[in-house]
Amino acid sequence: MKAYLVLMVLAVVAGTIFDIVHKRSGVYFSLRRQKARAAAQRSVGAGEALSLALATAAEAAVSGEFDKTPRRIAHLLTMYGFLAHAVTTVLMVFVHSTAAATPAWVSTLWSAGAWMVVIGGLWFFLFMRANVVHDGDAPWHVGRADLFVGSLIAAMAFALLWQFAQANYPGSTAAHTLFGMYLFFTTLLFVTVPWSKFAHMFFKPVVAYQRRIEEANGSSDLPRPSAQNFIVRN
Amino acid sequence: MPTYADMTRCDGCGECVDICPSDIMHIDPVYRRSYNIEPNFCWECYSCVKYCPQQAIDVRGYADFAPLGHKVRVLREPEKGAVSWKIRYCDGRMKEFTFPIRTTPWGSIKAPQEYPEPDPEGLRSPLLAHEPEALHIATLPVLQVPKAA
Numbered sequence: 001m002k003a004y005l006v007l008m009v010l011a012v013v014a015g016t017i018f019d020i021v022h023k024r025s026g027v028y029f030s031l032r033r034q035k036a037r038a039a040a041q042r043s044v045g046a047g048e049a050l051s052l053a054l055a056t057a058a059e060a061a062v063s064g065e066f067d068k069t070p071r072r073i074a075h076l077l078t079m080y081g082f083l084a085h086a087v088t089t090v091l092m093v094f095v096h097s098t099a100a101a102t103p104a105w106v107s108t109l110w111s112a113g114a115w116m117v118v119i120g121g122l123w124f125f126l127f128m129r130a131n132v133v134h135d136g137d138a139p140w141h142v143g144r145a146d147l148f149v150g151s152l153i154a155a156m157a158f159a160l161l162w163q164f165a166q167a168n169y170p171g172s173t174a175a176h177t178l179f180g181m182y183l184f185f186t187t188l189l190f191v192t193v194p195w196s197k198f199a200h201m202f203f204k205p206v207v208a209y210q211r212r213i214e215e216a217n218g219s220s221d222l223p224r225p226s227a228q229n230f231i232v233r234n
Numbered sequence: 235m236p237t238y239a240d241m242t243r244c245d246g247c248g249e250c251v252d253i254c255p256s257d258i259m260h261i262d263p264v265y266r267r268s269y270n271i272e273p274n275f276c277w278e279c280y281s282c283v284k285y286c287p288q289q290a291i292d293v294r295g296y297a298d299f300a301p302l303g304h305k306v307r308v309l310r311e312p313e314k315g316a317v318s319w320k321i322r323y324c325d326g327r328m329k330e331f332t333f334p335i336r337t338t339p340w341g342s343i344k345a346p347q348e349y350p351e352p353d354p355e356g357l358r359s360p361l362l363a364h365e366p367e368a369l370h371i372a373t374l375p376v377l378q379v380p381k382a383a
Contacts, residue, residue: 231339
């Protein structure tokens with residue numbers, strides 16, 4: 001399992017680099033930075049840049065970029081669920097190699113993370129996906145855009161099913177099959193980075209930080225916020 | 235000037251699809267990001283431009299009179315009741331404008347179905363439904379006809 005986890009990390013790194021090169025997003029981003037620097041009306045110091053980085057991290061931590069509360073909650077559930085599940089999986093494989101040696105909080109967090117992903121992911125998948133809600137497609141409609149969220153939900157769902165089977169029917173064919181499905185969807189999640197939106201977790205914070213820098217140095221193409229409040233009646 | 239969505243800013247929430255009166259803002263089935271399927275049929279109402287929570291929708295000028303280089307960006311601030319525009323002209327000039335869009339807090343206006351059903355007797359009244367309270371006045375002015383001498 002240690003080798004498998006290392007391979008999956010390498011798959012994400014390789015997939016992200018391929019994504020950046022193939023879609024030329026790295027070149028595009030570099031051009032945007034050059035344009036912003038040329039159009040800057042003032043320079044941003046190191047201290048200010050650090051505070052903007054912290055503000056960006058704080059916004060990402062609470063999914064502040066989402067306008068609608070349900071979407072934001074679903075994203076928070078999925079994001080923290082995935083992180084909890086991934087970190088506890090690494091702990092279980094590299095630090096606590098046997099079930100007996102695994103602290104209760106680690107296995108609890110592993111299950112809780114999977115549940116959070118399943119709940120948040122299905123909420124998004126069935127009720128908030130734009131094609132389903134706004135374009136009138138069937139709720140079970142699946143396309144390439146669902147590769148990330150679909151494989152994530154499936155991996156976490158099979159993790160929970162495998163946990164149940166292993167607890168009640170250890171060593172059974174069902175337990176082995178469910179573990180195989182868990183591995184299949186986990187592999188699918190990590191090796192399809194160039195075709196899925198997996199890498200958004202790396203790209204989005206970088207672009208959000210750049211946007212804050214552009215607002216601070218005056219090169220943003222967005223208007224300045226209104227100085228006047230027109231809400232005068234309740 | 236029809237609209238187009240910047241796919242790097244769009245997060246596929248679908249608000250523009252809902253608000254477009256021409257039903258031409260759609261969601262790309264592969265990337266799940268919005269796009270204008272038929273710019274020729276755009277009414278140029280800019281509802282999507284103003285409503286987009288990610289400021290992902292921009293305005294594209296027709297190539298025959300608006301050469302590349304211009305930009306029209308908008309920032310809607312519902313908490314201030316304001317919408318601001320930043321226009322970059324082809325020659326590099328920049329202009330910014332701010333307009334009020336409403337004077338009451340966002341979400342405070344009741345939908346028609348949230349009002350009680352009007353009394354049928356109201357048909358005999360010169361007042362429209364929910365007048366005068368909906369107009370925030372005590373009574374409607376009455377025309378005073380001077381008595382004949």
